[in-house]
Amino acid sequence: MVYLYSKFRVMNFDLVKDVVGLLEQFETENKNSQYADTIEGFKSWVCHKESMTNDDETDTPNWEGKENGRSPESAISTLLVHLNRYAKTYSKSAISGSDFATQEDFIYLINLKAFGEMTKMELIKKNIQDKPVGMLIINRLIKQGWVHQQDSVEDKRTKLIQITDQGMEALENQMEKIRNATHIVAGNLNYSEKMELIRILNKLDQFHYPIFNQNIDSKDLINAVYQQYSFEKN
Numbered sequence: 451m452v453y454l455y456s457k458f459r460v461m462n463f464d465l466v467k468d469v470v471g472l473l474e475q476f477e478t479e480n481k482n483s484q485y486a487d488t489i490e491g492f493k494s495w496v497c498h499k500e501s502m503t504n505d506d507e508t509d510t511p512n513w514e515g516k517e518n519g520r521s522p523e524s525a526i527s528t529l530l531v532h533l534n535r536y537a538k539t540y541s542k543s544a545i546s547g548s549d550f551a552t553q554e555d556f557i558y559l560i561n562l563k564a565f566g567e568m569t570k571m572e573l574i575k576k577n578i579q580d581k582p583v584g585m586l587i588i589n590r591l592i593k594q595g596w597v598h599q600q601d602s603v604e605d606k607r608t609k610l611i612q613i614t615d616q617g618m619e620a621l622e623n624q625m626e627k628i629r630n631a632t633h634i635v636a637g638n639l640n641y642s643e644k645m646e647l648i649r650i651l652n653k654l655d656q657f658h659y660p661i662f663n664q665n666i667d668s669k670d671l672i673n674a675v676y677q678q679y680s681f682e683k684n
Contacts, residue, residue: 540631548624555588559621567612
């Protein structure tokens with residue numbers, strides 16, 4: 451009995467060491483906070499690691515041009531462009547018959563409703579757009595009476611903008627169609643596939659957003675990114 455009890459204790463100690471090792475690996479690999487720093491986040495990370503371990507060549511998906519040597523990076527880029535265009539067609543349908551000129555109009559309003567007042571540049575950057583295009587959208591919203599601008603208390607040179615009651619009403623009048631459009635964009639993905647897609651897209655967004663915020667000139671952008679992240683050029 452003593453032997454069995456001692457052996458049981460050793461086995462549990464080994465298990466504890468393995469779990470601690472996994473927790474250390476989780477902390478190291480999760481520095482960009484892809485997973486929540488909770489037991490649920492840890493469990494999701496473990497499940498993902500297990501699925502990656504079980505993947506083999508037979509699980510590799512096919513894509514157009516693969517048999518001719520087309521790279522997965524090329525397929526990803528094209529598919530993202532296609533999905534963006536599909537989403538725009540549904541957004542265009544969602545605002546048809548309304549006073550919204552483009553999908554960016556209601557996206558700007560949604561951000562102001564969700565995050566409160568902000569500077570013009572903060573709003574433009576949140577929507578990943580260049581300043582000239584963003585300013586046109588904001589001016590259009592001001593003209594419609596959907597947003598209001600005022601001087602910042604901290605810096606009179608800075609304008610803060612916020613959504614107005616008219617803007618809230620215009621947004622609410624279209625929200626059912628907008629929600630329907632977003633549901634369609636998610637297509638036939640099941641819940642777990644949606645969660646996995648969000649994780650992957652978040653990872654890509656967290657990679658690209660800091661680059662976007664550097665405002666690198668277009669002619670220098672690709673070379674700058676290759677140098678900064680040590681990509682190997684084809």
